[in-house]
Amino acid sequence: MSTRRIISRIVGVVQSSIGAITIIFAYGLHSNLFGMQTALGFSAKSLPIYILVLVIFGFLSIISGMFLIYD
Amino acid sequence: MSVERQILDKSGLRRELGLLHATMLGIGGAISAGVFVMLGHAAALAGTAIVIALPLCGIINLFTMCSYAELGAAIPSAGGEYTFAKIAYGGFVSFLTGWFEWISNMFFAALSAVGFAYMVSYFLPAINIPLIAILTIIIFTVINIRGVKEAGTVEVAMMVVLIAMLIIYIGSVSLNIPQTGGFQLSVPDLRGLVEATAYIFVVYLGAEAIAVAQAEVKNPGKTIPRAIMLSAVFLIIFYTLIAYVTVSAVSPSVLGDKPSPLTFVAEQTLGTAGAILVMIAGTIAALSTLNTSIMAQSRVTYALSRDGYFPKVLSKVHGRFGTPHLAVIVGSIFTAALAATGVINFVGYASDFGFIIGFCFVNLSLMKLRREKPHLERPFKVPLYPFTPIAGIVTSLMLLVFIDVGVLVLGAELIVLALLAYYVKMIGHYRIRIALGGMSLGMGGLTPLLAYLIGTGSILFYILIIVGIVSIIAGVLNVTAKPRD
Numbered sequence: 165m166s167t168r169r170i171i172s173r174i175v176g177v178v179q180s181s182i183g184a185i186t187i188i189f190a191y192g193l194h195s196n197l198f199g200m201q202t203a204l205g206f207s208a209k210s211l212p213i214y215i216l217v218l219v220i221f222g223f224l225s226i227i228s229g230m231f232l233i234y235d
Numbered sequence: 236m237s238v239e240r241q242i243l244d245k246s247g248l249r250r251e252l253g254l255l256h257a258t259m260l261g262i263g264g265a266i267s268a269g270v271f272v273m274l275g276h277a278a279a280l281a282g283t284a285i286v287i288a289l290p291l292c293g294i295i296n297l298f299t300m301c302s303y304a305e306l307g308a309a310i311p312s313a314g315g316e317y318t319f320a321k322i323a324y325g326g327f328v329s330f331l332t333g334w335f336e337w338i339s340n341m342f343f344a345a346l347s348a349v350g351f352a353y354m355v356s357y358f359l360p361a362i363n364i365p366l367i368a369i370l371t372i373i374i375f376t377v378i379n380i381r382g383v384k385e386a387g388t389v390e391v392a393m394m395v396v397l398i399a400m401l402i403i404y405i406g407s408v409s410l411n412i413p414q415t416g417g418f419q420l421s422v423p424d425l426r427g428l429v430e431a432t433a434y435i436f437v438v439y440l441g442a443e444a445i446a447v448a449q450a451e452v453k454n455p456g457k458t459i460p461r462a463i464m465l466s467a468v469f470l471i472i473f474y475t476l477i478a479y480v481t482v483s484a485v486s487p488s489v490l491g492d493k494p495s496p497l498t499f500v501a502e503q504t505l506g507t508a509g510a511i512l513v514m515i516a517g518t519i520a521a522l523s524t525l526n527t528s529i530m531a532q533s534r535v536t537y538a539l540s541r542d543g544y545f546p547k548v549l550s551k552v553h554g555r556f557g558t559p560h561l562a563v564i565v566g567s568i569f570t571a572a573l574a575a576t577g578v579i580n581f582v583g584y585a586s587d588f589g590f591i592i593g594f595c596f597v598n599l600s601l602m603k604l605r606r607e608k609p610h611l612e613r614p615f616k617v618p619l620y621p622f623t624p625i626a627g628i629v630t631s632l633m634l635l636v637f638i639d640v641g642v643l644v645l646g647a648e649l650i651v652l653a654l655l656a657y658y659v660k661m662i663g664h665y666r667i668r669i670a671l672g673g674m675s676l677g678m679g680g681l682t683p684l685l686a687y688l689i690g691t692g693s694i695l696f697y698i699l700i701i702v703g704i705v706s707i708i709a710g711v712l713n714v715t716a717k718p719r720d
Contacts (some may be wrong), residue, residue: 168712171708171712172712176709178705179709182705224671224674224675224678225678225709227671228671228672228675228709228713229709231671231713231716232712232713235712235716
């Protein structure tokens with residue numbers, strides 16, 4: 165296996181994991197798990213935009229990571 | 236080699252369905268729980284003229300069924316509407332037809348599973364409805380994987396019992412109509428009649444399942460047209476008889492607010508035993524549409540995968556059972572997820588929208604193929620051409636006018652989604668990868684900036700810096716990737 169392929173796989177796994185954690189975090193924020201909204205000081209008005217940004221970032225990271233894993 | 240011949244030669248599916256199986260597939264696809272619950276509101280709209288609205292719907296359905304019969308006999312390949320549109324138009328039109336067919340059948344299957352669970356809850360109120368719906372989907376997924384003949388045999392058995400029960404309902408209710416009642420045809424208010432026709436039309440949807448599974452029909456040139464026409468005519472007679480005895484026994488205005496008018500009528504005229512009979516019939520109807528829809532969605536998935544729109548793995552045929560087992564499983568997973576969410580009602584209307592759009596494309600495909608492929612072997616020909624397909628298109632579009640605006644918006648959204656899926660496929664793997672690489676670079680550039688704005692020193696700062704570095708490396712690797720051969 166070439167060096168590039170090994171690096172691609174490692175980076176892909178890390179990036180996909182970051183994406184998955186981001187989506188889980190967005191879900192936690194949406195459901196206010198462990199009082200996240202209050203702890204992070206997010207107002208109810210601005211919450212949807214944060215969740216949207218996190219979900220988009222999460223999905224793009226997962227797909228990009230998958231491309232690298234299956235290079 | 237012609238496109239249609241190539242498609243026919245590629246199929247690895249087994250031709251195991253005879254005339255009885257195919258006809259029952261059509262009838263079973265149409266007689267859903269819908270007729271058990273929708274007749275009341277339709278009767279409230281049209282009065283006793285519901286006995287005119289139902290045959291009218293049947294005739295509208297028959298126009299398009301003639302087109303299905305001609306195309307199914309001429310091009311008996313898996314995929315039904317999608318395959319017809321592919322040969323006639325190709326490109327996005329065929330993909331859109333297949334897309335709607337796939338989504339409509341999955342929603343229809345989910346609706347049937349949930350409908351079945353609700354019927355069961357009538358006898359066992361403590362049950363968990365989504366759980367029962369999912370278990371039912373799993374059982375029918377296994378039946379559909381094991382073989383088309385097994386699925387067809389289950390369908391025949393269920394249909395025989397269901398038809399027998401509904402005949403008992405028709406016979407018993409007609410013998411027990413109260414003396415004060417009786418049938419008096421009301422002078423139909425035209426608007427009410429048209430609204431009732433648009434509303435109740437859905438009870439005929441699903442009979443086109445024969446066309447979707449046509450690659451597995453024996454002697455397709457003869458069997459497909461016969462099965463389609465037999466099921467269409469049977470449904471007209473059967474539904475009209477059910478409506479006739481129902482509005483004869485109880486006034487249409489009373490039926491309007493009943494959640495299950497047939498059960499109500501059976502209870503009024505035959506007592507609790509009658510109500511239980513109708514509930515069991517409704518349960519079987521829900522199961523039969525679930526069976527047919529799972530089969531139909533998997534054949535469309537198979538066809539879309541065969542043509543490269545969906546992953547190739549979905550067109551694999553099981554070596555022992557001769558069924559597209561992966562297509563059955565993947566569609567059933569989506570169906571189970573839909574059944575579990577509970578947002579079924581609204582999305583259920585979208586399946587009607589999809590079926591009606593499919594009707595239009597089938598008629599258009601027939602007309603295009605008649606013009607462009609006049610020498611295509613056609614064991615069955617649509618009578619009164621071109622009047623019949625034109626009438627099919629016009630009447631189908633008229634039904635769309637009466638559909639709820641929200642459903643039309645959802646339908647438009649599904650078209651946009653189809654467009655997106657189609658162009659993602661057309662753009663190709665390599666270009667998508669480059670685009671994602673660019674996005675990763677952009678995200679990687681913005682994240683450290685965000686970290687700086689939050690403030691140095693905190694743990695979040697270091698997390699964001701790491702995320703930024705990973706995104707930039709991933710972006711560079713994706714952008715510099717070499718195209719696949």
